[in-house]
Amino acid sequence: xxxxxxxxENKAGSQLRTQHDPDSQMATVHMRTDKPHTEPAEKxxxxxxxxxLSSWYGSFQALKSISLNVRKNKVTAFIGPSGCGKxxxxxxxxxxxDTIHSARATGNLHLGDLDLLASTTDVVDLRRKVxxxxxxxxxxxxxxxxxxxFGPRLHMKLRRNELLDIVEWSLRKAAVWDEVKxxxxxxxxxxxxGQQQRLCIARTIAVGPEVLLMDEPCSALDxxxxxxxxxxxxxxxxxxxxxxxxxxxxxxxxxxxxxxxxFEGKLIEMxxxxxxxxxxxxxKTEDYISGRFG
Amino acid sequence: MSDIDSQDDSNMSADDAEKPSKDGHIxxxxxxxxxxxxxTSLLEARDPDAFDKPTLITTRSRxxxxxxxxxxxxxxxxxxxxxxxxxxxxxLGAGIPTLSWTLLTGTxxxxxxxxxxxxxxxxxxxxxxxCALITLPLGIGTAILIEEFTPRNRIARQVLALIQLNxxxxxxxxxxxxxxxxxxxxxxxxxxxxxxxNADGPSMEVGAVYYDQFSNVASDPFIDTGDTEAEERYFLxxxxxxxxxxxxxxxxxxAYENSEGGLKEVEIxxxxxxxxxxxxxADALSRTIDSTSDPGRISEKQWYYLRLPFGRGVVxxxxxxxxxxxxxxxxxxxxxxxAVPGTLRAGALGLGATPWQVVWNVTLPSAIPGIMTGxxxxxxxxxxxxxxxxxxxGIVYIRSAPQHLMDDYTVxxxxxxxxTSRPQEEFHNIAAGGIVILLAILLTFNAVAVLIRHRxxxxxx
Numbered sequence: 128x129x130x131x132x133x134x135x136e137n138k139a140g141s142q143l144r145t146q147h148d149p150d151s152q153m154a155t156v157h158m159r160t161d162k163p164h165t166e167p168a169e170k171x172x173x174x175x176x177x178x179x180l181s182s183w184y185g186s187f188q189a190l191k192s193i194s195l196n197v198r199k200n201k202v203t204a205f206i207g208p209s210g211c212g213k214x215x216x217x218x219x220x221x222x223x224x225d226t227i228h229s230a231r232a233t234g235n236l237h238l239g240d241l242d243l244l245a246s247t248t249d250v251v252d253l254r255r256k257v258x259x260x261x262x263x264x265x266x267x268x269x270x271x272x273x274x275x276x277f278g279p280r281l282h283m284k285l286r287r288n289e290l291l292d293i294v295e296w297s298l299r300k301a302a303v304w305d306e307v308k309x310x311x312x313x314x315x316x317x318x319x320x321g322q323q324q325r326l327c328i329a330r331t332i333a334v335g336p337e338v339l340l341m342d343e344p345c346s347a348l349d350x351x352x353x354x355x356x357x358x359x360x361x362x363x364x365x366x367x368x369x370x371x372x373x374x375x376x377x378x379x380x381x382x383x384x385x386x387x388x389x390f391e392g393k394l395i396e397m398x399x400x401x402x403x404x405x406x407x408x409x410x411k412t413e414d415y416i417s418g419r420f421g
Numbered sequence: 422m423s424d425i426d427s428q429d430d431s432n433m434s435a436d437d438a439e440k441p442s443k444d445g446h447i448x449x450x451x452x453x454x455x456x457x458x459x460x461t462s463l464l465e466a467r468d469p470d471a472f473d474k475p476t477l478i479t480t481r482s483r484x485x486x487x488x489x490x491x492x493x494x495x496x497x498x499x500x501x502x503x504x505x506x507x508x509x510x511x512x513l514g515a516g517i518p519t520l521s522w523t524l525l526t527g528t529x530x531x532x533x534x535x536x537x538x539x540x541x542x543x544x545x546x547x548x549x550x551x552c553a554l555i556t557l558p559l560g561i562g563t564a565i566l567i568e569e570f571t572p573r574n575r576i577a578r579q580v581l582a583l584i585q586l587n588x589x590x591x592x593x594x595x596x597x598x599x600x601x602x603x604x605x606x607x608x609x610x611x612x613x614x615x616x617x618x619n620a621d622g623p624s625m626e627v628g629a630v631y632y633d634q635f636s637n638v639a640s641d642p643f644i645d646t647g648d649t650e651a652e653e654r655y656f657l658x659x660x661x662x663x664x665x666x667x668x669x670x671x672x673x674x675x676a677y678e679n680s681e682g683g684l685k686e687v688e689i690x691x692x693x694x695x696x697x698x699x700x701x702x703a704d705a706l707s708r709t710i711d712s713t714s715d716p717g718r719i720s721e722k723q724w725y726y727l728r729l730p731f732g733r734g735v736v737x738x739x740x741x742x743x744x745x746x747x748x749x750x751x752x753x754x755x756x757x758x759x760a761v762p763g764t765l766r767a768g769a770l771g772l773g774a775t776p777w778q779v780v781w782n783v784t785l786p787s788a789i790p791g792i793m794t795g796x797x798x799x800x801x802x803x804x805x806x807x808x809x810x811x812x813x814x815g816i817v818y819i820r821s822a823p824q825h826l827m828d829d830y831t832v833x834x835x836x837x838x839x840x841t842s843r844p845q846e847e848f849h850n851i852a853a854g855g856i857v858i859l860l861a862i863l864l865t866f867n868a869v870a871v872l873i874r875h876r877x878x879x880x881x882x
Contacts, residue, residue, distance in 0.1 A: 223771060226767070226770065228571075228573055228578075251773050254770065254771055254773040255773035259771040261764060265767070267768065269786075277772060278773065281772060281773060281774050281778055281782075282773060327768070331771070331772065334772055
């Protein structure tokens, strides 16, 4: 993956839209469909396979026999009311649940050939392949540059200018380069919430992951920053498989290709986002998306 | 605004009048429980409307309470400051006139006007530096283990919990108890080793070189040197260990001699006073040794000289002070590690950092200001600690600064204690001077540490 980071084509192709006109929020869905897909061959390739995945915290069962596939280079949204297990599921994909002593899981969870639940899986390497962005922006109390360089420094021996290339590429990709390029060595905590979250995304993609997990990435942000991050997800989908957990159904409908609806630890329904929101098969899904509960 | 004020005023007069009965009814109500029908006669007599209209606590009474509390806080603060000012004033009043260069750089003497505390000052520096070097890595490491590397295994977690319980309890143990523990564990090491002061026992030691020292025959009354006069010289022969058999000097051997530029090699002449004649040449005579004489065994110790058991030396003192401050450092480090937001750890883990990389790159840098605060407080305590040192070192009449880790030493609080316990008034005054010096060192130490901490904090944010 390190080759993708430094390759010049990526840098050239990373000129992101930065306009924030009010119409684009509405237009996002259409703009996405207009855009030609770069790799039609891989359109339906599966990135993550879950079969009969159940998970417990102590004696509490958080996930009940989940089976679903996450497609490659697509944005998959997990929606559902609080406590339905969507974050738990997300945190199993890069084994962040390992930090919780009482958490355990059964079933199958594969990323390509990699068995994600095996105790022999190298979680450190896994988390390099599967990056995660959290609900609350959590930049390290270091400079902007050091924040983005943190991941690459963990995994690679790099010269100063190679590191600079990666940092610039990541910040450009995360659409925050223009705002921070003149103060790369200023403390990251001085940025606004939205900038911090985009910095966190830059930090995550700097490691060169295949999959991006986003755990309610916009719930602590203002509408402007939310829009910027949604546009960013549109840009990033060509290169990454994105899984996003969100409470915001408009957000799920705007920026995801597929949507999975969870309720009380069970997968109720998963389908194309358009089908889920226009023609849900399950009554519970319809109740939830129409705001009758949740 | 004015509307609210008038409302408050009207409420207050009613409030005051009804106060006793209301207090009673609130108490009774909570006994009978919410929703339960009141049964006692007292409750039946009460106005039923009071249930629905909760009485407002007036702004004025709340402000009055606020005022009373503020006055109380100011009074307590003033009291503690006054006590401190009185203490400092009396110490400074008695101590400053006695401050002199002699007091700082002199040695303890029987006459108060010549007495100084240089050995105690250096002793404090030696002991506290050693103590910091041992305690900080140990304490911070323990805290990191407990906080950041909590094992998944349940039994291991329970063992850690037990260690935690011990640490918390140890923080409250009187320091004199640690003195006794240090005496057993470090000074005599449970008598596991032979006391190396006793010449006929094996001892483990590093950093010492032993020599046999011979004097030349210049002052030997039994050797006839004729008219030739020779100056007195001393020659050193290195020996392997402290217990090695004495060197037998032979003509032609090379010996060391102390000279201005360090050790100088000299070829010696050995004679048997009963068989041989002394050389008559002045230069040869000055290099001549009586081969039957007994040498003196002397040693040259490096600053890192160590032996087992530690005896009453600097290392034993530092280790005993370590016992005193280790719990404080562990607990304060744990607190500052806990204060680092878990989201930072999750962020680093999510980027594929190993647990150690998380600790080293994220958690520790964020916790360093807090860890330093705790360490400064703990080290200040170590500098001022008297009781365990009194037990460990015992001797207070030390006339030279420590030269190596096993050397006898005294510390400033002990020297001050020694001076205050003497009958002469003058010694009490120089004790006050000593306290002023100790305070100055403590304040300097703290100021430097606070400065470093501020720098680090600014760098982080």
